[in-house]
Amino acid sequence: MRPLVGIFVGGQGRRMGGVAKGLMRPPSGERSIVDRLVTIAQDALxxxxxxMVGDATSYSAVRLPAxxxxxxxxxxxxxxxxxxxxxxxxxxxxxxxxxxxLPFVTTALLGRVVGVDAVAVVPRAGEHLQPLCARYAPSVRSVAQAVLSGGKRSLHAVLDAIGDDLHVIELTAAESVAVEDWDTPEDVTR
Known part of the structure; x- marks a missing residue:
């Protein structure tokens, strides 16, 4: 059986002026972030x-199921x-x-994340966990459903509920660049 990679495309990109962030090109410019993430996942795994996960309406040119x-x-x-x-x-x-x-994710980082056999594996840059650059066992679904049933909507609430079964990969300052995201136009220019 093969791992399943989900690229979360559902945000509305309001802070980016409605732009579908996954279709943007990272500084290397050769292809979109979504295409780059698929290649990195294949290289790592x-x-x-x-x-694609979420409302993929803006991603009709991407040849992935949603x-x-x-x-x-x-x-x-x-x-x-x-x-x-x-x-x-x-x-x-x-x-x-x-x-x-996440335009800067590397094969090396993703390889570290998927290389640990745990219920959930999440990198941490400084004080910030990155739950959308992570590995999850399918059993985490019941945890996510319990969090939702409890009225919470936070991915961090899921990580908290996983407790001791959560494996955190501490990133160095240099590695932390790999999990920097593009939320605003200013992020793109940094």
Whole structure:
């Protein structure tokens, strides 16, 4: 069975003027962030299945299947629940969640994340966990559903609920660049 990679494309990009962030090109410029993330996942994992997660309306040119958030309207937590349900359905050993606005993720970093066999593996840059550059066991779906049932919508609430089964990879300052995201036009120019 192959791992399932989910690229989270569901944000509306309001702070970017409505631009589909995953279609933007990183400074290297050769292809979109989404295409780059698929290549990096293949390089780190070998043979993978990849899907877009969330409202992929703006991504019709990308040749990947799309999963709707489940439930919709709750942000990336609905996307994580959908990704893990699909991983479970496919019998995937684990799922990898990647935000579409991470233009600097490296094969080396993703290799470190997926190389640890744990319920969840998340990198931390300084004080910040990056739950959308992470590896999750399909069993985390029940944790995500419990968090949603409790009225929370935060991916960090899922990480908190995982507790001691969460493996954190501490990043050096140099490695932290790999998990810097593009949320605003100013981020693109830094």
């Amino acid at each position: 070998g043979d993978v299945d990849a899907v 999963l709707d958030d489940d439930p919709p309207g709750v942000g990336p937590l609905g996307g994580l629940a959908a990704l893990l349900a699909e991983a479970e359905r496919r019998g995937a050993p684990f799922a990898v969640a990647l935000a579409c606005d």
